Amino acid sequence: MWDVLHSRYQVVGKLGNGAYSTVWLCRDLVEHCHVTVKVCTQLGIPVERELSALKHLNSLPASEHIGRTFIRTALDHFELPADPKSSNPAPFPCFVYKPMATSLYQFRKLFPQNRFPKQLLKSILQHVLLAIHYLHIEAKMIHADIQEGNILLSLDDPNILEEFEEEEWRNPSPRKIDGDRVVYLSRLMHMHMTYDKYGPPILCDFTEARFGSATYTDLIQPDVYRAPEVILAIPWDEKVDIWSVGVLIWDMFEGTHMFKTAGGPENKYRTVNHLAHMVSLLGPPPVDFLKRTEVDWIPWKYFDKQGEGNWIGKASVPEDSLEQLEENLEGEDKAQFLAFVRKMVTWKPEDRCSIEELLKDPWLN
Known part of the structure; x- marks a missing residue:
């Protein structure tokens, strides 16, 4: 702690860690402000993708598209020297960002029943849709992993960062020695429950x-948010991001996943349960959609190839509907909300509405 990285960024405290990285609050000794430094502790394709994506975003010309302001881009990137004792002595890529407050996932936990109020949800969706529109239209990119943990509330109050640093100085975070490494416990920033204490959400x-x-044809998205074309080995495009928003809405507004995906003796995620509940809520998939697969056996493990594509999977189809599962709204408001969701959650990607159409939807406005 308090080391200076890249002769510029002084470590203040640990904010968190993920599968491939640790994240630190630092003080930029040149610009005299706080920044976040993400240190990639494991190399691999995800890190390479992120570096390529950030370089691509930073290479794009200036734009008046408002969605660009809701995309998190890197302020700087550098490499830390490799550990000479490591069996894979490669340098550690590091990305420098503007500090953020908290993820939507953590923020939602502050609300009753883990549900965002309707007006707050609408505001979040408008910002997220604008960010995706910029990615798709101007950056020509697919995010492919839109979930609450990847949408952060921006931080407009610098006092929160000063308080974090002061608290770390007065009461250092717990740590342990692991061989020749020091492992620090993350420190959470103070969170406000009122949305007006934060800036807009950032993708x-x-x-x-x-x-x-x-x-593309490779596997993407967290399993519970995975689009049907990805599950069924059908070539996918930017419309997977539209699907992600549709199922993400259910988490944020209903406090639970849209699709029941767990099953079997261990009650864990199973593709067969996921698809069975898709059939329950969306109806059976069109046969011509199933025939687009590039791995012929996958769809026909679950659907009848010779007939109308009826369900033959080894899990029962629940007797559910979105109308039954939606618990917050009534009457016309409920009907409009479900119509909005159904514009995104469809078997065929081409049946999903465009971002422009979604932003004009009557329920969102």
Whole structure:
């Protein structure tokens, strides 16, 4: 702690860690402000994707598209020297960002029943949709991992950062010695429950981002948010981001996942349960959609190839509907909300509405 990275960024405290990185609050000794430094502790394709995506975003010309302001771009990037004792002595890539407050996932926990109020949800969605529109239209990118943990509230109050630093100085975070390393416990920033204490939500984390091709076939998205074309090995495009927003809305407003995906003796995620509940809520998939697969056996493990594409998977189809599962609204408001969701959550990607259409939707306005 308090080391200076890259002869410029003095470490103040640990903010968190993920599968591939640790994140630190630092003081920029040149610009005299706080920054966040993400240190990639494991190398691999996700880190390479993020570096490529951030370089691509920073290379784009200035734009008047408001969505650009809701995308988190890097202020700087550098490498820390490799550990000579490591079996893989490669340098550690580091990304420098403007500090953020908290993720939508953490922020939602402050609200009753883990649900955002309707007006707050609408505001969040408008910002997120504008960010995605910029990615798709001007950056020609697919985010491919839109979830609450990758949407951070911006931080307009610098006092929160000063308080964090002062608290770390007065009451240092717990740590332990692990061989020749010191492992620090993360310190949480103070969170306000009122949305007006923060700036707009910012779309972050480009470790799954794609650009440069029209379609892709590899596996993306957290399993519970995975679009049907991804599950069924059908070439996918930017419309996977539209699907993600549709299912994400359910988390934020209903406090639970849209699709029941767990099953089996261990009650864990199973593709067969996920698809069965899609059939329950969306109806059976069109056969011509299933035939787009690039791995012929995958769809027909769950759907009848010879007939109308009826369900034959080894899990029962629940008797559910979005109308039954939605618990917050009534009457016309509920009907408009579900119509809005259904514009994003469809079997065929081409049936999902465009960002422009979604931003004009009557429920959102």
